[in-house]
Amino acid sequence: MTAPPVETPPLLAVEGVGRAFGDVTALDDVTLDIRQGEFFALLGPSGCGKTTLLRILAGFEHPDRGSVTLDGADLLATPPHKRPVNLMFQSYALFPHMSVAKNIAYGLEREKIPRAEVKSRVAEVLETVGLAEHADRRPHQLSGGQRQRVALARAIVKRPRLLLLDEPLSALDKKVRAGMQLELKRLQNEVGITFIVVTHDQEEAMSLADRIAVFDRGRVLQVDPPVALYERPRTRFVADFVGDNNLFSGTARPDGLEAPMLGLLPARPGPDDGSPAALAVRPERVKLGAPGTGLLNGTVVDVGFYGGVSHLVVQVPGHETPVLVATQGPSQVQVGAPVGMAWSAGDAVLVPQDE
Structure with missing residues (x-):
């Protein structure tokens, strides 16, 4: 042995x-x-x-x-x-x-x-x-x-x-x-x-x-x-401080986060069910699609391009801060366009709401 x-x-x-x-x-x-x-x-x-x-x-x-x-x-x-x-x-x-x-x-x-x-x-x-x-x-x-x-x-x-x-x-x-x-x-x-x-x-x-x-x-x-x-922050502060992140507040559920006005957003298991929590999902993990086909719907308010990556800012009704989306290459989406957004549960992390 x-x-x-x-x-x-x-x-x-x-x-x-x-x-x-x-x-x-x-x-x-x-x-x-x-x-x-x-x-x-x-x-x-x-x-x-x-x-x-x-x-x-x-x-x-x-x-x-x-x-x-x-x-x-x-x-x-x-x-x-x-x-x-x-x-x-x-x-x-x-x-x-x-x-x-x-x-x-x-x-x-x-x-x-x-x-x-x-x-x-x-x-x-x-x-x-x-x-x-x-x-x-x-x-x-x-x-x-x-x-x-x-x-x-x-x-x-x-x-x-x-x-x-x-x-x-x-x-x-x-x-x-x-x-x-x-x-x-x-x-x-x-x-x-x-x-x-x-x-x-x-x-x-x-x-x-x-x-x-x-x-x-x-x-x-x-x-x-x-x-x-980067991929597995343990607190809201770390999720927010290290790199760009999209943060949603709500209540932890076994399969994600129940966010007011947004519904159930998928994420890996985190804090205990029913406790206050935040969901963090990186901009490059958010996928764009047609309006009405994803988890969230919004309107593109800004598009930037640098480092070979397009950076989109999307305003979502019911969410205070815009959602950031990063896609490879020049974006085909213009400012003012309606879009749908989605991600898989494995691409999002739940962390405690209060550190």
Whole structure:
């Protein structure tokens, strides 16, 4: 008989962490496990507590309660400068008077690492981030994406167990940001360091992370890989925050949601029968048809086209917010056209109405 696999203990364990600033609760009983080599994202709106947690991991804040262990050792008892943790700031914080190579070497030199080893490690990391040809340039001679790579190189050259990134791509324009998302993921795979990224950008989190923790008002609402988070949200907040969604309020039934003025809308089983619930269905799961042939009827009030996808906005009588529909290719439906809409039960999720 084959023995069951032994579960590897997490690299980082956050248990019951709480932090308040006066009357404001920044973190409320936060518990997370993060694995070795994982790219983990803390996602949520501004003020939800994700940056406070990052600062606790870095040693710039101390929790009011709870524990944080790294490889089983108490991280909170270790002074910030002795933690095998590096934080890459949103502003990059490069020294303008130093060359790229000197910026990267600075932390190693402060630790009195032998000169030959510093030179070797700087050269190695410059190759890794693709900046070997720019070693002698100053930060002002680089593009935004290149400066971001320098900041990353400076962070990983010290070979931390954990690299913390606070909104690392927010200063870049959209096109550069998309390229740097791929670069970050490649770099993380190559160096094998555990990355924890704080972001309010759901697209960034979905593109980068192996798993995502969604925060709201200091609490962790859900931790899952991107696909599971997108397809199976567990709360109304997560359903609404992660990607576009159509939300309907009503009463849970075994085969869907009983929505006032709309009737029974099909969905996978969720909350107990008779309890207040919300149905979430993604725009790409909604199918258009002739009026009177679907679950809902409405009128198209707007049509947009980008990214190879048509995005339609449909006003439905009896429903406060328009229904969003996404279809591949240019739409054949014009503004003002009456349409029917439908989806299968397996394409919709029921979540509790109140979190």
